Amino acid sequence: MIEIRTLEQQEVAESLALSQFAFQYELSEEDQEERSSWTNPKEIWGYFVQGKLAAKLQINQFHTWLNGQHFAMGGIAGVATWPEYRRNGMVAKLLVQALKVMKEQGQTVSFLSPFKFEFYRKYGWETYIDYLKYEIPADKLPKFQASEGSSIVRVTKEWELLNPIYEQYAVQFNGMLKRDANWWNNRLFRNKKGTVALYVNPQGERTGYVFYQVKEFTATIHEMVFLDEETRRGLWKFIADHDSMISKVEVKAPIDDQLPFLVHDPKFKQEKITYFSSRIVDVEAFVTQYRFEPRKEVEPIYLRISDLHADWNDGIFQLQFTDNGEKAQVTKLAEGEQPADEHVLSCSIQTLTALFMSYQKASFMALIERLQGSQELVARLEAAIPQRTTYLADFF
Template structure:
């Protein structure tokens, strides 16, 4: 007999054994005991065959920033199947179940790290973020000077000191996690070794931080956060002062990062990495929260959405923009109220996700036939969507 359900507490060891096998890592008995201790079995969904766990995934409860607003998000993680059960559609069924579960939990959005983008696109997830991966030799490090009176203060791994700086940084992007104490201590600090230091400006304000490790002549910057240009320069000056210890620096940065333009020699290794995928779980709920940026004279838009894996999303939505331009009144139309095709824009759930999370704009999606409708309707919708870079500096 086949069954899809959440795990029981006593089934968690088998779930972790499957993860170890699928993702090729090994936990010590102590590490496994610790992880079992803080894992909620109700967040782990399993596909069982005759009582045996064959496949599983976890839905992690997160919040993410989008347009400066907090959105509840379900993070899909730990998707795995034992080899003897693969290619039987089990993961697909678990993903469909996860959509129902996330909708019931009010998680209007979902993120995951795809092993294969093509596979998850079949279930409605779409690319939402790229980042830049830098490898900078010592002689090409920025030649910045720190502001007079500023200082760098080394600190313990103290999430309460770092989190206010992180939040002021993260809210500027679409798709960053809202971190809590558990995430900082059990997922961020725990799996990354190194040193944390805060940048204090001449007025004594905390305007940036760096978390990094120096090993084998390489400075690996796990995270560099700066809230203004002065902090950027001060942090890079700090890294450059490690010149007797390092030969190169490695770090990741948002796709719109301006460091190459600011350095004296930008001919260092720069690689664009396509990272996570996103999916709108509940179109009506998501649209009702979305921070549109429409002007007072903005006319309404009809939007026809197709979703083959979550039928509750199929339909036409009327977006009527409020005068203050910070949201929209959203109405899902009944069959008798549907407009003609010429009056509406049409797209898939993947396209809608890429559009509203800010990964692609409406004009490009229309040019590539991912968004169908008149040029006037495309222009109208594009004008209502605020421009903001997507980024994610975490992993799950």
């Protein structure tokens, strides 16, 4: 007998055992009990064969920032199958079920960290983030000066203190998590050791922080958040002042970060990392909430979307713009209502996701033949989509 359903509380231990085997880590008995206590079994979908858990995935209830607004997001995690059940299409069935569940829950977009990008592309997820990873020797750390009247204050790990600064920073990007107390305390502070230092500008405003750990002569920056250039320089001066006790600093940064240009010697290790994938779960609901670029040209745009695993997304959608082009009324057209092909742009759900996340531009997608339509229509779509850097500081 085959069954796809959410787990019961008594099955969480079996799910944890599968995760530990698949992802090659071990939890102590105490850690397992603690993890079980805050794991919601109704977020975990299992594929059962003869009553035994064969494969599973988790749908986390998240929100993400996109063009300055937060969207309900289904974070897919913990995708795993016992070896004896692999290559039987179980994960594929779980992913299709997850799409239906996320749509019902109002999660219009989904993120996941792929073990293999090409695998999840088959089910509609597409790359949406690259980030930079720096390894900076101590003698090449920035030689910035702090602003007169500013200060660095060491603080305890209080999420209420840091979250207002984090949110002002996160809203600038597409793809950051909207964090809550549980995320700060159980995922960030619990899993990462170290010190939190707060930057206070000359006006007495808290405009940034750094969460870092010094161990074995390496300063690992878990997170550096700054709201302006003055704060960035002040935080980096603080880190550079650790030079007598460290040999290098390791830190990740958004793909458009300009630190190498600002330092006296930019010849240090800089690695580009391709990170998470994204997928639009519900085209109509997602695009209705989406905030477009204000513009004078507000003629309707017609999008023909192909989606093999979510039939509600498969078809032609009319985008009728309002509010100076910033919002769109979205209608899925019936067969008799469809416009002539020369008025339509066509693409897959993967391509649409890369475009609306601002990871790729319409002109590039047309160049590589992943977006079909006239140059005029491609230009209109590109003008409508705001360009923001994609970034995700977290992992799940």
